[in-house]
Amino acid sequence: MSAPQSVRTSTATDPAAFTSQVNALVRDGSRFAGLYGTARRDGCELTALLADTDRFTVLRTLVTPDAHGELHFPSLTPHVLAAFWYERAAHDLSGVVADGHPRLDPLLVLIDGEYGRPHPGRAHSSTSVSLRTPPGPVDVHGRGMFTIPLGPVRSGVFESVEFLIETPGEDIPHLNIRPHYKHRGVAKRFEGRSIDDGVLIAERVEGIASVAHALAYSHAVEAMSGAVVPPKARLLRVVYAELERMANHLDVAMRLAEAAGLAVATSRFAWHKESVMRLVSELCGNRFGRSAVVPGGVAGMPSLDLAAAARALRAIHERVRRDAALAMKTPSFLDRLRGTGILPHDRAAEWASLGPVGRASRLEDDCRWRRPTDAYAELPLATAPPILDAGDVQARMLVRWREIDQSAVLVLAALQRLDREPDDSMCATIDLPEGEAFGIGWSEAPQGEVLYAVTVQDSIIRRCFARSASLHNLAAFHEVFRGDVFTDFAFIEASFGTGYAGVAM
Amino acid sequence: MAWVTRGMRDGRLTTRWPAQKDGYYDEFATSARLRSDAPALADDEKETAAALCPTGAIAVASQNGETSVTLDRGRCVLCGRCVRLFPDTFEWETGTTRVASEAAALISTGAEQADDLKHLRETLAGKVRNLGRSVFIRHVDAGSDGSDEWEVQALANPVYDVHRLGIFFTASPRHADILLVTGIGAAGMTEPLRRTREAMPEPVVVIAAGADAVSGGLMGRSGYTGGFGAGSIIDVDVWVPGAPASPFALMEGILTAIDRLPSRRRERRGRT
Numbered sequence: 180m181s182a183p184q185s186v187r188t189s190t191a192t193d194p195a196a197f198t199s200q201v202n203a204l205v206r207d208g209s210r211f212a213g214l215y216g217t218a219r220r221d222g223c224e225l226t227a228l229l230a231d232t233d234r235f236t237v238l239r240t241l242v243t244p245d246a247h248g249e250l251h252f253p254s255l256t257p258h259v260l261a262a263f264w265y266e267r268a269a270h271d272l273s274g275v276v277a278d279g280h281p282r283l284d285p286l287l288v289l290i291d292g293e294y295g296r297p298h299p300g301r302a303h304s305s306t307s308v309s310l311r312t313p314p315g316p317v318d319v320h321g322r323g324m325f326t327i328p329l330g331p332v333r334s335g336v337f338e339s340v341e342f343l344i345e346t347p348g349e350d351i352p353h354l355n356i357r358p359h360y361k362h363r364g365v366a367k368r369f370e371g372r373s374i375d376d377g378v379l380i381a382e383r384v385e386g387i388a389s390v391a392h393a394l395a396y397s398h399a400v401e402a403m404s405g406a407v408v409p410p411k412a413r414l415l416r417v418v419y420a421e422l423e424r425m426a427n428h429l430d431v432a433m434r435l436a437e438a439a440g441l442a443v444a445t446s447r448f449a450w451h452k453e454s455v456m457r458l459v460s461e462l463c464g465n466r467f468g469r470s471a472v473v474p475g476g477v478a479g480m481p482s483l484d485l486a487a488a489a490r491a492l493r494a495i496h497e498r499v500r501r502d503a504a505l506a507m508k509t510p511s512f513l514d515r516l517r518g519t520g521i522l523p524h525d526r527a528a529e530w531a532s533l534g535p536v537g538r539a540s541r542l543e544d545d546c547r548w549r550r551p552t553d554a555y556a557e558l559p560l561a562t563a564p565p566i567l568d569a570g571d572v573q574a575r576m577l578v579r580w581r582e583i584d585q586s587a588v589l590v591l592a593a594l595q596r597l598d599r600e601p602d603d604s605m606c607a608t609i610d611l612p613e614g615e616a617f618g619i620g621w622s623e624a625p626q627g628e629v630l631y632a633v634t635v636q637d638s639i640i641r642r643c644f645a646r647s648a649s650l651h652n653l654a655a656f657h658e659v660f661r662g663d664v665f666t667d668f669a670f671i672e673a674s675f676g677t678g679y680a681g682v683a684m
Numbered sequence: 685m686a687w688v689t690r691g692m693r694d695g696r697l698t699t700r701w702p703a704q705k706d707g708y709y710d711e712f713a714t715s716a717r718l719r720s721d722a723p724a725l726a727d728d729e730k731e732t733a734a735a736l737c738p739t740g741a742i743a744v745a746s747q748n749g750e751t752s753v754t755l756d757r758g759r760c761v762l763c764g765r766c767v768r769l770f771p772d773t774f775e776w777e778t779g780t781t782r783v784a785s786e787a788a789a790l791i792s793t794g795a796e797q798a799d800d801l802k803h804l805r806e807t808l809a810g811k812v813r814n815l816g817r818s819v820f821i822r823h824v825d826a827g828s829d830g831s832d833e834w835e836v837q838a839l840a841n842p843v844y845d846v847h848r849l850g851i852f853f854t855a856s857p858r859h860a861d862i863l864l865v866t867g868i869g870a871a872g873m874t875e876p877l878r879r880t881r882e883a884m885p886e887p888v889v890v891i892a893a894g895a896d897a898v899s900g901g902l903m904g905r906s907g908y909t910g911g912f913g914a915g916s917i918i919d920v921d922v923w924v925p926g927a928p929a930s931p932f933a934l935m936e937g938i939l940t941a942i943d944r945l946p947s948r949r950r951e952r953r954g955r956t
């Protein structure tokens with residue numbers, strides 16, 4: 180449950196005050212966690228989300244049209260680097276212009292000039308997406324410079340995204356990321372939907388983290404209704420979320436092994452991942468844990484016997500542990516991971532990097548420890564999340580291995596408690612107030628913190644800001660390439676564990 | 685080298701499907717469908733059933749004054765609402781995936797349905813006749829939620845190991861026989877998808893995999909990014925439902941497309 184008292188909401192008198200207040204909060208140590216626009220009758224309401232150790236601050240302002248009918252506010256990016264992509268996204272979707280932004284290029288969608296913006300929050304908007312993408316900008320000028328587009332159709336079975344690598348040869352001096360190709364207009368997909376439909380959409384924002392998105396969305400809805408999730412549901416949510424983490428981390432291990440050309444290790448990790456996904460599907464009927472989490476609780480008890488689930492997990496974890504140990508002793512693997520794609524601590528802090536990417540660069544934030552939801556506060560968490568210093572691909576993988584161990588402990592403990600819990604209820608009723616209500620919710624996805632800000636009007640979703648850790652982290656992706664050779668790309672990309680659907684939105 | 689012995693330690697991991705049944709596939713729901721023994725619903729119940737489906741997969745059709753309910757597998761995202769609320773009318777389809785040559789053939793009516801497979805084989809015969817023992821697949825994500833790609837990638841893992849069936853993935857469209865499309869067909873992917881299709885040498889078999897690619901699923905079908913499935917952008921030959929299409933469903937789709945499904949399985953598939 181996201182306790183309502185852990186969220187502080189305030190409204191700035193005008194956009195200038197808004198920007199200086201956000202700047203001040205970040206200067207004083209708050210973590211910038213997101214920015215989005217909501218269409219209102221008299222303009223665009225900007226909402227900034229900031230995280231402190233144990234609570235969130237929601238800061239709003241109304242941007243009203245100027246004499247030319249345009250919406251302007253002073254950019255946050257000059258002082259808050261992490262706002263860089265959010266301001267581009269807000270420009271794409273809501274048409275708000277961040278004055279002083281270093282480069283307000285389209286990020287999520289290329290709008291056909293003569294049509295309007297999608298304007299999330301407005302019931303009717305006419306928008307037309309341009310079907311052709313102009314060639315990318317060339318930022319680095321120099322003799323012999325050429326641009327290599329990687330994507331949007333990738334060379335293997337991957338999600339569509341484009342990286343423009345501008346290079347004088349072997350080194351990568353600059354990288355442009357264009358995720359817009361697979362933009363699905365996620366914000367508008369939520370609007371007009373019922374609370375129950377909303378969770379189905381949330382599961383599809385970033386399909387590889389379906390459970391985490393369903394949880395963050397449900398927490399937001401539960402916060403605004405005051406619903407208390409029953410104990411068994413709280414435990415089951417942890418089971419699904421942690422199994423999802425294991426599958427994702429194994430996917431990263433598999434891709435790193437593949438990039439290193441280790442055929443046996445690749446198929447071992449792929450098998451372990453498949454085993455985890457099968458366990459999930461035996462528990463809830465879906466390999467991605469979909470339709471298991473519902474606002475107020477869970478859909479029901481697992482169809483698999485709990486003792487059998489525990490046995491299966493122990494066996495999988497034992498195999499994972501041994502193969503992980505071997506991988507981390509295999510020189511041909513480590514040589515490619517060590518020192519590759521370094522994100523130094525201070526850069527990570529500036530980008531407010533989340534999840535394993537942040538934690539491998541000594542950023543300690545993890546929702547499960549800092550802002551525990553569901554049953555996390557009752558379960559045997561280690562004293563602190565695993566943190567490393569090196570900030571390279573190896574550190575990101577090591578963090579994930581430790582998280583897998585922690586996940587196994589959590590799942591086993593949750594299964595055991597489930598067995599002893601006498602209260603059989605699975606789901607609390609969601610009663611929403613009439614009129615407008617707002618709630619925020621979060622969860623720790625395998626990629627890092629997922630954050631939802633939901634506005635409902637008479638129990639119908641009016642605006643839903645679904646912020647994946649993938650979107651937040653990918654903005655810092657280009658940072659880690661300085662000086663790295665072209666062949667490291669696959670390793671660095673895999674080590675971010677990005678779900679591109681969650682980026683393109 | 686330690687990895688070599690490790691690879692052998694756990695014995696055979698690979699499914700024997702399609703030569704033999706696979707317990708996991710047999711348990712696995714690939715879509716909801718109408719029960720063949722379903723009692724008729726009252727008119728208001730029909731409307732309720734249609735309204736509860738989040739993707740509009742359930743429809744009330746009327747013909748000669750008679751109304752009946754249909755369920756479009758191509759739109760079903762397996763949310764389970766219909767099966768839970770009207771268990772006498774709807775049920776899960778397990779152990780098989782209805783693969784079709786036209787999207788309309790994915791519609792379940794509860795009545796015995798003419799098998800579309802014969803039609804599918806006839807239409808595709810010209811395209812697959814010259815395929816060698818190995819077929820090469822080019823995959824394109826046209827706006828998925830990311831889960832579809834995990835399932836396609838899983839085909840290479842030792843459990844499904846599609847290489848044993850002569851199925852390979854290729855980066856180059858020029859060497860591909862099959863184009864496998866996932867995702868809703870988002871506006872931004874229109875051109876990249878078309879270009880990939882055009883770069884492939886004829887004949888090409890195009891498979892739309894998963895409800896997103898078949899119909900737009902839950903994330904398409906409206907709005908400024910469009911997303912009416914792969915078929916709204918390029919010609920599709922084979923439609924495979926699922927949300928996402930599981931590795932078994934993908935294998936069934938691919939093997940059906942190249943007409944390499946053992947005949948025993950084909951017979952089982954004749955029902956609704």
Ligand code: SF4
Nearest residue numbers: 737760761763764766
């Ligand atoms: S299971 Fe499929 S058909 Fe039934 S309600 Fe859900 S999406 Fe609709």
